[in-house]
Structure formats: C-alpha cells, structure tokens
Amino acid sequence: MRRDGETMGLTLAIVGRPNVGKSTLFNRLIGKRQALVDDQPGVTRDRRYGEGRIGPFRFRVTDTAGFEEAKGDTLEARMREQTERAVEEADLVLFLIDAREGVTSMDQHFLRWLRKQHRPIVLVANKSESKASFAGLGEAHRLGLGEPIPVSAEHGQGLDLLLDAIRDKLGDKAKRGEPEEADDDGAAFAAPGEEPEFEDTDAFDEAAAAAHDKAVEERPLQLAIVGRPNVGKSTLVNRLIGEERLLVGPEAGITRDSIAIDWEHRGRRVRLVDTAGMRRQAKVTDKVERLSVADTLNTIRFAEVVILVLDAEVMLEKQDLTVASLVLEEGRALLIAANKWDRIEDKPKALKKLHDRIEKSLTQAKGIAVVPVSGLTGQNLDRLIDAAFALHKQWNRRLPTAALNRWLRAMVDSHPAPLVGGRRLKPRYMTQIKTRPPTFAFFMNRPEKLPDDYMRYLTNGLRERFDLPGVPIRTTLRKIKNPYAEE
Template structure:
C-alpha cells in the first residue's frame, strides 16, 4: 500500500512548484500571484525508488465562516487529516512569518507526522530564513529549491523514514487491496445489484464550449438555474446541483466547455478545464454532450477517452436534434462512427434531444440509470469460470517461448467499473491483444455496453518458491 504526503503552507511559498517537481509533470498551475491553487490536487509522485501519492493544497490562511478562503482552508484541513505525512513548506527568503508560526502550532497538535522544509534555498540565499525555522519546533528544516530541484535527496531520506511498512503500490498489490476492501465491505459478486437510494447518483455534463450543457441542465431541473446564452464559455466553474428525480437523489455537475489543449491559453480557462476534469473523477456517469451539426470532432473523442481512462460510465447526448432533417440516416451514421472511433468502449448509448425545446430530454435520465446499473454490474464466479473455459477452448492464448499459457480461473475483484482478475502462472506473458479479446467477450456475454471494463492478469503464488 502506498502512502500519502500533503504539501501545506501559507500562500506563495512554492507548494505547487514542488508538487509538479515530485509528479514530474506541470499538473498544477504556478504563478507569482498568491492563491492560484484553491482545491486539493492529487498526483502520483516518484522520488528515487519511493512511490507515493502527493496532495497539493491551497495556501493556509486565517479565515472563518463561509468565505472562499474559509472553504479553501477546510479543504486543506481535510487533506492534512487524510495524509500519512504532512510536508510544511516555508519561504526561506522571506523568513518565518507570524502565519508560519500559527500553522506550525496547529500542525504540532495534529496526529499526522510533519516534515518541515525551507523552500527557495538555492545559492544559500535563504540560509538565514532556514535557521529561523528551528523556532517552529518541528525539527531541523530541510533546505529545498523546488524550482531547481535542489535538496531532494534530503527529502528522500526524510520520507523514507516514514515509508517503512508501506509496500510499493504496484498492480498486484492494488488487486490484493481491492479484494481485501471488498471482503471487508461485504462485496459479493453473486449478489444482485441493488442501487443505494440514500447515496446521490453523481452525474457530470461535459463537452466542447457552446454545445448546450447549461441549457440541458436547466431543462432537466425545470428552472433557469444556470446562466445561458449564445456566447461560448459562459460557464467557468464546475457547478454541483443536488435535486430529486423520481424520488432519487441526484448530484449533477455542469462544467466549463473543454477546448483543444492548444487553444487553452488564458490562466482562468486552464483552471476551468482542471475543474472539469475533477468533476469527471467525482462523477459516476458522465454525459458527453455533442452538437448535432458538428458531432464527433477530435475534442469530443478526447473527452470520451478521458472518461474511459477514469473508469466512469459513459453516455452520449446529441443536442440540437431539432435542427437535423434526416434523423434516421443521421442516427445510423452516428452509431457507426461511434463504434469505429471508440472501439475500447463498445455499445455506448446515444440519446438524441433538444435542450432548448425539451424534446427528447425525458429519455436522458432513464438512460443514465441504465448505464449506472451496468457500471455496478456483478458477475458470479461460477458464471465467469464457465465463460472462461468456453472462451479459451475457442481461442487459446498464444504460446510464449514455445510453452503454453494456461489461464487457471478468474473472479470479479470489484464493480464501479467492473474489474476482473484472471489468474495464471505466466500472467506476464499474456499479450495485450488476447486481453482485448477477453474484454470484448465479457462485454458481449454479460451485457456490459458503454462502460469501461478493467481486466488484470494476476500471477498465482508458487507455494514452493521460498523453499530450498
């Protein structure tokens, strides 16, 4: 199991710069303006042979009530509570400020272990500020330069001390964790799926700018909840709305339009796109809204592929259908294009509608419920192994180095999305093409259209491996 490191500190001390350095990508926006980061952002970090999850947080500020700063502060407090290690960052060039002292006092009372680091120490410019940091009572401050990558070896040593007992989060370990979680939560693949009516059904509306996402949300709600208009890009933030549909709670996100990455230049639009991606991760079913006059542009396919990578249920809503003349021919062409362009998630349902007039919008929520049911699908182990035996008898896996590859058995590890594990003593030698063959067979046999399917090849343990 991996461990989690939360980077905290007052605004503009370099938390996002260090976050980007650890994950090896420019995921978090960095600017000289304080307060650019508002929400928690998570990433997979690597430092030497250490692999862990790192969380970038908003700058710690003294704020109460329901102000924006207070909400940001609560997000940071939650990140600290959920982390295994907290990395408190100060600006060594600015020295220790009263705000640094205040939050060091808070962190000393927290049960989460704390590592103190003095950033911006390149060239010895922050040496005096680093010496001041001893008064915070959190041990010796590590000298760092997040921008230039200096001092990471010291950070490695500090994190390695906390990493004892945590195994590397590889694929096999992730499967074992999932099996343990499912057993603890009472996951039973033989039990029929029953929706939890107490938990809200989480839906995200995504798509290119000006395809009618906000208008569609207003039509579903029956009120002008979202600001709409002919201009593209009116919606900037991902707005979450709770409502009831046929007695069932629904959490619906209206998101900002996502343009091609090359066209996203303004900082505010970058933040909006990041917010949309977070909405996709929080959703259970994602509705990709298309414009009937310009369906399946490259950006639409990119968005759909993002949804599949995140493992969410997918549904295509073709808006402005009232402008289409030959509806039957157009619908047939859309389905053919969808099968050709998105072969990894075959059978994605298409709903045609007009958000402006309301025509066809009554079909959307029932279709979303069906996708949600497929996304929660469970298949009994007995059925899976009968299917595996028949499937392998029709098409054996290719031999590797002249030796046959035997697939012993399989089981469903989890749902949401359906995840399966196939056990074999030579699991590493099963080619990707054969895995796709198994996934397509699962989708067709057990009626799982339009949702991602995860299939892991797991190597069985040899009980005599440790015996001489």
C-alpha cells in the same frame, strides 16, 4: 430530498460589485476551494450554493456574480438576474466592499437597489488585513448599515466578528443555524470512494450481488455534464431541473465554474454538475479558462457517470473524442447526448453516422449509448437520465465468481491461447476484484507472455456476455503460485 437552493436552516447570500472577494469568502466559509478565484473581475457568473460554517454555526451560502448595471439580453444582465434570485432566496445578505479601495459609487448604487429588497444586511469590509484598510473602514460607516465587519477572506481573519453580526441581525431566526447533522452539498462531488479489492478466495454469489445492487440504488448518482463550449450544456441542465438555474445564451464559454445541483428523477437522487466547456489545449490561453478546464477535469475524476454533450449539427469532433477518451481513462461510465436534435433533418442518417464514428474511434468501451436530445424543447431528456441510471448500475456491478469462471472456461475452450515455447498459455481462473469501474483479475501460468490481442478477445467477450456496454473494463494478469516452489 433538499433540492438546490432549498434549506431547512438559514440561507446567506454573498453580494457586491465585481472583484471585492465574494468567491474567496465563499470558499473560506465552506472550507474548500470550490469557486474559481482570480484577480480578474467577473470570474463568477452563475450563482453557486454550498454548506457554510463558522465554528458550530451552519448555514447555506450562495456565491453570486458581481452586481453591475445592465439591461436587455446582455450577458451582464443575465448575470444580474442570477444575483437577484440569490437575494430573493436569502434570509440574510452579506454585502461585501473592498476596504482597501473604500466605498465606490458602484457600491452605493448597488446598496440603493439592495435596500429595496427588504432583506437583513450585514456590511462586510473585506481585505482588512492591513493598515491600508483603515480609511475604507471609516468611509463604510456613511453607508448607514451600522458597524462594518472587518474581515480578510483570504487569511481567514474576522470570521468570529462576522458570526456575531449574523446572529445579532437574525435574532431568534439564528437558532436555525445551530449545530445539526452536516452534509456535503457544497462540494461539486464527494470522492466516489474506490472500493477496496475483494478477496479473490471469496466467491461472490447471486445473493450478495443483489444486495450490492440495492445499496447502489440508495446512493445519489453523481452525474457530470461535459462537452465543448456552446453545445448547450447549461440549457440542457435548466430544462432537466425545470428552472433557469444556470446562465445560458449565444456567447460561447458562459459557464466557468462547475456548478452542482441536487435534484431528483423518478424518485432517485441525483447530484448534477454542469461544467465549463473544454476547448483544445492549444486554444486555451486565458488564465481563467485554464482554471475552468482544471475544475472540469477534477469534476470528471469524481463523477460516476459522465454525459458528453455534442452539437448534433457538428457531431463528433476531435475535441469531443479527446474528452470522451479522458472520461474512459479515468474509469468513469460514459453516455453521449446528441443535443440540438430538433435541428437535424435526416435523423436516421445522422444517428448511424454518429454510431459508426463512436464504434471506430472509442474502441476501449464498445457499445457506448447515444441519446438524441434537445435541451431547448426537452426531447428525450427523461430517456437520457434513465440511460444514465442504467449505465451507473452496470458500472457498479459485481459479478459472481462462479459465473465468471464458467464463462472463462467456455472462452478458452472455444479459442485457446497460443503456444509459447511449446507450452500452452491458459488463463485458469478469474475473479472480480473491484467495481467502479468493473475490474477483473485473471490467474495463469506465465501471464507476461499472453498476447494483447488475446486479452482483448477476453475483454470484449466479457463485455458482451455480462452486458457491460459503455463501461470501461479494467483487467490484470496474475501468476498462479506454484505450491511446490520453495518459500
């Protein structure tokens, strides 16, 4: 499988100083608003990959942080390293300037460094939609990169000229961008595609269930990493994939975009997405942080399994519980990673305390698995991903109708539903109507009268009997149709 950053075709890197429109052009080329865009400079920090196209021409495109002069272990220096790696991987560099501002000293400084990297360069003059750009286009000629390509990434203007320039610069290598089978690597997650409801009249047998499970294993797992700022999400992801793919450091809130990485674990495909840290809503005042949180929420909605990363030294705070509840409300499978476990002294006591808190606070999905890990040392990371695959399988399970109804009869016989108006309420039949998450319909007389506590009794029994820990279970009550009622 193609890993993140690898391509069978062409790779183009978009580079330039801060706030020249790199992320806007990235979004335009991949055809979706994936990268965060704001007038504030420095929004992009990690390098981000997507599948770009201009007409029939296709390529891998990389969005980068604004290039700034910085050294040492500062955040800006680490951002610059991400840009340097993107240029190393690229077949061609799109060097963006702001045509309205003209050529700045920072543009010239960046270009001096870029020339030393020995990559083909196309000069792109962005924001060229008005007469205000004419002077800047004239100045751009003195950079010595040939004719600047006037484009407006925001309005989609000039992309045909950009394509001609890319083909001219690449020569025969441009043939690698000719039309071929497209994939969707540019999106954080493709929509999981909620399955249509099954027909209740069709019994789902063991053979069909086995075939369904096999089909699930052949699809890539869509896995999101979420949590509060500075709990070590990016460090954990870098350790998993074996490279410094994401910016990390002591500063809280380094990650702003949801960054997707294609990866493999024990031969199984994974689309891994690191997300921005989520603080309490009352503390979020910055516009870019609001955009980051919205991006994270969207990632959760399209994920299949969500790993909630906790700081093991702090454990389950109120915000952690809020995020966990949100994941379960969206119907996603939830797994908890207690990170920085190498710092915990009394590990059995800490683990028991965490389990007790989860069982007490997250009653809507009993049995949520907790895996103690260390992103710094790599402790238990294989175990974490194995647990994610096991949970994914449970989340996708389709259960045989016959087995469900044998279980239902035993549950009702063991603990009958209460009498209402002198008549016994009785769920008579059930079937699974959806997966992702498992959803079940119960058929009975007067379903509106069944108490909530009896429904919880059935749901908890269902989870225990069919081994569905940590998976949200949805249920619906339906009235049995009276065959003697008039149509």
